[in-house]
Structures are given as C-alpha cells and as structure tokens.
Amino acid sequence: MAVDWSPIFISMKTASLSILITFFAGLIVAWGLVKIKNDSIKIVLDGIFTLPIVLPPTVVGFFLLYIFGVRGPIGSFFIDFFAIKIVFSWPATVIAAVVMSFPLMYRSARGAFEQVDSNLLDAGRTLGMSEWRIFWKVLFANALPGIISGGILAYARGLGEFGATAMLAGNIAGQTRTLPMAVYSEVAAGNMGEAFNYVIVIIIISFIAIFIMDYVTIRKEKQWK
Amino acid sequence: MTNKLLKVNIQKELKEFDLEVDFELKKGCLGILGPSGCGKSMTLKSIAGIVDPDKGVVSLTTDEETIYYDSNKKINLKPQQRNVGYLFQNYALFPNMTVEENIACGLSKNHNEKRVSEMIKRFHLEGLEKRYPRQLSGGQQQRVALARILAYGPDVILLDEPFSAMDTYLKEQLRIELSNSLKDFDGFSILVTHNRDEAFQFCDELLILDEGKIIAKGTTYEIFENPKKVQVARLTGCKNISKIEVIDDYHLKSLDWGVTFEVSEKISPNITHIGIRAHDFSPAEKDDVNVLDTVNSTKLEMPFEWEITLANGLWWKYDKRIHDHEFTIPEYLKVDPKDIILLEE
Numbered sequence: 001m002a003v004d005w006s007p008i009f010i011s012m013k014t015a016s017l018s019i020l021i022t023f024f025a026g027l028i029v030a031w032g033l034v035k036i037k038n039d040s041i042k043i044v045l046d047g048i049f050t051l052p053i054v055l056p057p058t059v060v061g062f063f064l065l066y067i068f069g070v071r072g073p074i075g076s077f078f079i080d081f082f083a084i085k086i087v088f089s090w091p092a093t094v095i096a097a098v099v100m101s102f103p104l105m106y107r108s109a110r111g112a113f114e115q116v117d118s119n120l121l122d123a124g125r126t127l128g129m130s131e132w133r134i135f136w137k138v139l140f141a142n143a144l145p146g147i148i149s150g151g152i153l154a155y156a157r158g159l160g161e162f163g164a165t166a167m168l169a170g171n172i173a174g175q176t177r178t179l180p181m182a183v184y185s186e187v188a189a190g191n192m193g194e195a196f197n198y199v200i201v202i203i204i205i206s207f208i209a210i211f212i213m214d215y216v217t218i219r220k221e222k223q224w225k
Numbered sequence: 226m227t228n229k230l231l232k233v234n235i236q237k238e239l240k241e242f243d244l245e246v247d248f249e250l251k252k253g254c255l256g257i258l259g260p261s262g263c264g265k266s267m268t269l270k271s272i273a274g275i276v277d278p279d280k281g282v283v284s285l286t287t288d289e290e291t292i293y294y295d296s297n298k299k300i301n302l303k304p305q306q307r308n309v310g311y312l313f314q315n316y317a318l319f320p321n322m323t324v325e326e327n328i329a330c331g332l333s334k335n336h337n338e339k340r341v342s343e344m345i346k347r348f349h350l351e352g353l354e355k356r357y358p359r360q361l362s363g364g365q366q367q368r369v370a371l372a373r374i375l376a377y378g379p380d381v382i383l384l385d386e387p388f389s390a391m392d393t394y395l396k397e398q399l400r401i402e403l404s405n406s407l408k409d410f411d412g413f414s415i416l417v418t419h420n421r422d423e424a425f426q427f428c429d430e431l432l433i434l435d436e437g438k439i440i441a442k443g444t445t446y447e448i449f450e451n452p453k454k455v456q457v458a459r460l461t462g463c464k465n466i467s468k469i470e471v472i473d474d475y476h477l478k479s480l481d482w483g484v485t486f487e488v489s490e491k492i493s494p495n496i497t498h499i500g501i502r503a504h505d506f507s508p509a510e511k512d513d514v515n516v517l518d519t520v521n522s523t524k525l526e527m528p529f530e531w532e533i534t535l536a537n538g539l540w541w542k543y544d545k546r547i548h549d550h551e552f553t554i555p556e557y558l559k560v561d562p563k564d565i566i567l568l569e570e
Contacts, residue, residue, distance in 0.1 A: 122275045123317035125304035127331030127377055137330070141321045 003194075006174045007182035008201055010093070014178055015159040018097035022154050023099075026105030028149070031135070034113045053103040060099060061167025068095065068168060092169035093176050097158035104157050108150020112143035145217040152213040155208050228286065229411050231381060233269050235281035235294075239264065243280075244437035245328045254407070254414045256428030256445065258421065258460055264437040265417040269383045272415070273311045274304035285380055285413075310382040312411070315390060316366050318358035325370050331377040344372040348406065363395050364402060369404050372516035382407070382414040390421060400426060421462045425449065433457050455568045456499050463566065464503040464540040475562075482537040486515050489563040500566040502544040503532075510558030517558045524554060 029049060036042050052060050067088045068075040078084045086092055116139055124134040140147070162180040169176035171185060179202050186195035231250040236243065244264040245380045248255070257265050270276035272283055274293060283294040293302050293309075318327050328344050329337045348368040358366055367387065374382060387403065388396045395543040407414060416427050422444065424431055433441040433456070441448055441457045452458040458466055466480035471492050478485050479499060486499065509516050531552050532546060533541040541558060545548060 001418065002522060041485075117313065117315070118318065119313045119317040120319060122304070123311065123319075124330070125275065126273050126307075126309060126311040127373065128305045128308075129330060137322075138319055142319070143322075197482075 003013075003197060004182070007177050007179045007198060008177075009160060010031045010090070010142060010177060011179040014090070014093045014097055015155060018101060018158040019151065019155040021094070021098050022101050022158065023151050026102060026109050026150065027140075030106050030109035030113055031139075033110055049106050050098045050103045050160045050162035052058045052099050057100060057161070057163025058167055061164035064096060064164060068092065083152065087168060088170040088172065088176065090169070090175055093161075093165050093178055096164040096168045097161045100161050100164050101154040101157040105150045107149050108153065110142070112146025112150070113139060115146065143190050148216050151211045155195045156209050159205060159209075160202070207218065227412070230286040232260045232282060232284045232286075233268070233272060235277075235283060236278075237267065237271065237279035239267065239437065244268065246432075246434070246437075246439060248432055248439070248442065250355050250413055250430070252413075253429045254416060254427055256424040256431045257415060257434055258424045258431055259419060259434035260460070263434045265434055266385055266420075268434070269311070269385055269415065269417055272381070273309045273383055274302060274307050275311070277301060284489070287380055293564060305380070308378070308380050310377060310379035310384065312370055312374060312384045312387055314386045316370035317359075318366060318369055318373075320358055323357055323430040324350060324361070327369055328373045328376050331373065340376050344376045347375075348372040349415040363391060364399055367399055368402065368406070371403070375410065380412045381414065382410065384414060384416040386418055386421070387506045389415075389418075392456060398508055403427075407475070419460075421449075421460065435460075435461055452500070452566060453569060455500075455570055458498075458500040458566060458568055462502075463500040465501040465543075466498055466568070467500075469499050471496070482517075482535075482539055484517055484537070486560070486565055487562045488565045488567065492569060495569050497570045498568040500568055501539070501560055501564065502566075503540040504544075505564040506539075506541045506543075506558045508555035508559050509557045511557055513557070513559045515560045515565075517560075519554050519556060522554055524552065526550065526552075528566075536537060 002149070019172050033042060033045060033049075036045070065087065066072050070076060070079060070085065070087065071210065078086055087136070118144065119133055120138050124138050129137070160180055161178070162184070164175070165178060165181065171177055171181045171183075177185065179198050179207055183198045186192075229252065231371065233249070234247040236245050238244075241262070242264070244267055246264070246268050257268065257497070259265050266277060271278045272293070278294065278296070280296045281294070282296070284290055285543075291302075292298070292300050293307050294300060303368040303397045308390065319508065322330065325341050325345070329341045332340055340353075345354060348371065350365070350368060350372065353361065353365060358369065361369065388399060391399065400423065407427075416423065418424050428445050431441070431443065431445045432439055433448065435456050440454055449461050452461050452463065455466060465482075469477045469479055471477050472485065474491050476485060476487055477492060477496075477499065488499075506517075517535060517537075517539065519533070519535055522550065523534050525532040525534075528547055529545060531543045531545055533543065533554055535558075543552075545552065
C-alpha cells in the first residue's frame with residue numbers, strides 16, 4: 001500500500017503559515033507588554049495571552065469553535081460577507097495552531113526583551129536613533145537568541161497541535177488531517193506500521209528544528225563574546 | 226563668543242522623597258556630588274529626556290534658546306531631538322555591534338565613514354574597528370562610548386558615575402583618559418558621582434545633593450574649603466565631625482570628643498557642629514592652643530600614611546614614605562584654630 005503523503009504536506013503548510021503569523025504577532029504583543037508600566041494591566045494581559053498553553057487543548061478548541069463556528073461572531077461574519085466556512089476547513093488548522101503556539105512565542109520574546117539592558121535603548125535614544133531603528137537594531141538584535149528559540153518552540157508546538165485542531169478543523173483526510181491526526185487515525189484503524197512512518201517524520205522534523213535553534217543561539221553568543 | 230547657558234529647574238515626586246533641583250551652568254563642567262540614591266541620576270536622566278520630570282524647565286542656549294522641557298508650555302522634546310550625550314555607568318555599548326558600528330549608529334549615512342575614522346583616530350582605537358565590545362578592555366570600552374557620543378556632536382555631555390564599577394588601578398588611568406578626552410570638548414558637561422576625588426578633579430563647580438534637595442552650590446574650591454553644612458562636610462571627606470556646645474564667641478566644647486577648642490571665627494548662633502579634617506592635626510607641646518593628648522590611641526599602617534585613632538574617636542592621618550614602618554605617636558596633638566570648620570546641621 002502506497003504511503004499517503006497528504007498529512008505531511010498539510011502539516012508543513014499549516015505549521016509554516018502559522019509560525020509566520022505567530023512569530024510577528026508574538027513579537028508585537030511582547031513588545032507592547034514590555035512597554036506597559038501598570039503592573040495589574042500587565043498581569044491580566046499576560047494571563048490572557050498565556051492561557052492557551054495552560055488550558056486543555058480541547059477547552060481552547062471549544063472556545064475557538066464557539067467564536068469561529070457558523071453561528072459564532074467571527075464565523076457568521078465570514079459566512080455572511082465572504083461565503084467562507086471556517087470550521088472544518090484547512091484555515092481552521094492554521095487558526096488552531098496559531099492560538100496554541102502563540103504563548104510560547106510571546107513568552108520567549110518577552111523574556112528575551114526584558115533581558116536586554118534598558119540602558120541600551122536609552123543610549124540609542126540619546127544618540128538620535130529612531131524608535132524603529134532601536135527596536136530592530138538594538139532590542140530585536142540583542143534578544144535574537146531568545147526570540148529564535150521561542151519561534152522554533154512555537155513552530156514545533158504548531159506542528160504537533162492535536163486537540164484544538166480536532167475540535168475546530170476535524171479530521172478530514174486530504175484537507176484537515178495533519179500528521180498528529182494521521183497518527184491517531186492510523187492507530188485507531190489498527191495500522192501500526194503506517195502510524196510508525198508518520199511518527200518518524202514528526203521526530204525528524206522536530207529534531208531538525210531543535211538542532212537549528214541550538215546552532216543559531218550558540219553561534220550568535222560566541223560571536224559577541 | 227556667544228553666551229551659552231544651560232538652565233535646569235525640575236521637580237519630580239519620587240518614592241522616598243521629592244526631587245527639587247534648580248541650577249544654571251554658564252561654562253565647563255559641573256559636578257553633582259551626593260550619596261547613592263539622592264536623585265543624581267534622576268536629574269541627569271531628566272536633562273537627557275529619558276525620564277520626564279513632573280514640573281519645571283530645562284533649556285539650553287547656545288546661539289538661541291532651545292527649550293527641552295517646559296511643563297507650563299507643555300513642551301517635552303524627545304531624547305532624539307535634544308542633542309545631549311549620555312555616558313552610562315556601564316557604557317551601554319551595543320554588544321551586537323562592532324566598534325565602528327557602535328560609533329556610527331547615531332550618524333546619518335552621508336557623512337558617517339569619514340566621521341567614524343576621525344573618531345577612531347582621535348580615541349586611539351585603530352585596529353579595534355571590527356572587535357565587539359566584549360573583546361575590549363574597560364578603558365577601550367570607555368573610549369568607544371565617548372567616541373560614539375562625540376561623533377554625534379552633542380551640546381551637553383552627561384557622565385553618570387563613569388568610574389564606580391572599576392578597580393582602583395583602572396579607575397586612576399581612566400580618570401586621566403577621560404579628562405584628556407573632554408579637554409577639546411567646548412560644550413557643557415555634568416558629572417554625577419559619590420566620590421569626592423572625582424568631583425574635585427573634574428569639576429569647576431559643584432552641586433551637593435541630598436535626598437533630592439540641593440544643600441550646597443558653588444565653586445569646587447569654595448565648597449571643599451568651607452562646607453558650611455554637616456552633610457556637605459561629610460561628603461567632601463571630612464573624617465571628624467562632632468556636635469558642640471558654645472562656651473563663648475571663640476570657644477566651644479565638642480560633645481563627642483569631650484575637648485574644648487578655640488576657633489578663629491566668631492561662632493554664630495546657628496552653628497551646631499564642627500569638623501576637623503584628619504590631615505589637619507600636628508604634633509604639639511602640652512601648653513599649645515587646642516591640644517589633645519594621645520593616651521591609648523591606636524595606629525594603623527597604610528602604604529603612604531599612618532591612620533591614628535585617638536581614645537575619644539578622633540582620626541588623624543599622617544603622611545609617610547613607603548619604607549617607613551616605625552612611628553611613635555607624639556604625646557600631644559594640636560589643631561590650628563582656623564582649621565576648625567564650623568558647621569550647621
């Protein structure tokens with residue numbers, strides 16, 4: 001029996017698009033939160049943005065289904081104006097992956113930003129650098145190792161997303177069946193050999209991701225020291 | 226020459242106290258001397274625009290007046306628009322950039338190469354252009370930081386405790402380097418420090434700050450010679466300070482040391498303390514003026530001076546050569562009436 005490659009393609013597509021969204025959204029939110037001075041607002045917002053990683057994925061899936069469902073606020077908007085049904089379609093796998101991987105990216109980026117000596121930013125200001133240049137050349141550049149590791153963790157998390165995806169996107173072969181879904185389906189159908197192939201693919205991708213993360217971080221740090 | 230003027234008058238509510246600083250600077254280097262946490266750095270940061278005061282005015286006049294901050298007129302220029310250089314305690318070099326990138330970071334692209342090589346030369350950084358800050362010694366880092374500031378052509382340079390995190394040897398070397406680097410700079414500079422030697426070496430004028438308030442203001446020599454207030458005397462390094470009881474116009478009794486002194490200046494009613502610098506004692510005969518006996522005193526040997534503590538707690542420092550190890554404490558010490566500093570609380 002020929003291997004069904006579609007879960008691999010779907011997963012790669014989903015993980016790539018979702019990390020693109022998560023990466024920049026996580027950076028922006030982290031930067032915004034670092035700038036907030038009021039502690040209680042900070043704590044509340046931090047709680048909201050971190051919640052997806054603490055809650056059971058099915059609970060997150062439940063909320064997503066509520067929001068993006070046909071009768072949900074965003075779901076019904078897309079149906080009425082664009083005639084697009086989000087639930088049980090490929091975009092739903094991206095939404096689930098973004099929401100579930102966001103906290104990892106956001107928390108890593110925020111931690112990395114907070115590690116950067118605030119004198120560096122003030123030095124940039126007194127030297128006439130624009131806020132935009134300070135953000136990229138000073139803050140981002142010096143937080144880079146932490147940001148990259150956050151990005152890779154978020155990528156791996158998006159790749160492995162199962163619970164919320166199952167709730168929001170379902171398990172439709174060739175459309176929303178990602179690698180973790182495929183593993184589950186094959187095992188449920190008793191095809192341990194098929195499942196094993198998918199497991200190997202996931203392990204290889206994850207290992208490469210971690211390898212890149214460590215390689216980049218170690219090289220950057222060596223360069224500066 | 227045009228009339229230059231830096232005006233600073235700011236108020237800011239802080240956790241422990243309120244900061245109220247008001248001064249004008251017409252030329253050269255001003256020192257702000259005070260204990261740690263007295264609001265010195267906050268003052269500098271308000272001038273640079275890194276921190277916003279609650280009220281007041283900060284303005285600089287070179288050819289015309291530029292208002293940096295004015296709470297009444299609702300003016301508050303961004304640090305980027307103020308042209309004020311700030312030397313941070315840890316230099317705040319960008320660790321991800323090389324020496325030349327650090328120096329060039331505040332410059333516009335058009336004239337940056339020429340200016341950078343000029344600065345590299347002026348600060349003797351040839352050969353280090355491609356190094357990262359972590360690969361530099363403390364002295365080189367300080368030079369890069371100064372080169373970066375001066376490349377930008379500031380009107381004012383603010384120095385925030387530039388030597389506090391260094392060992393003694395490096396500190397002494399960098400003091401010389403810094404004073405040489407600042408020699409050709411014709412703008413204003415303000416040095417913040419808690420070290421009296423640094424203040425004395427660098428600054429023509431001094432401001433003494435305590436708990437956010439200015440407690441003394443004047444030329445450096447004036448303040449060191451006549452501190453007037455107890456805290457000022459302490460900050461300028463006066464070792465011996467005692468509460469007193471006035472006996473008559475020219476005589477007083479020190480309550481901490483139990484000795485009676487004659488002074489050369491008439492004691493005004495607001496005098497509550499006296500100070501005597503540890504170097505101002507000299508050996509004496511029994512019937513001299515202002516004599517102290519030295520029974521039960523202890524001596525400590527330092528490389529270049531003897532530190533003698535009398536039984537009543539007074540300190541005396543006596544200079545010596547490095548190879549002198551023997552010293553007999555004279556039986557009596559005296560202090561010249563005009564060396565007794567009259568102080569107010």
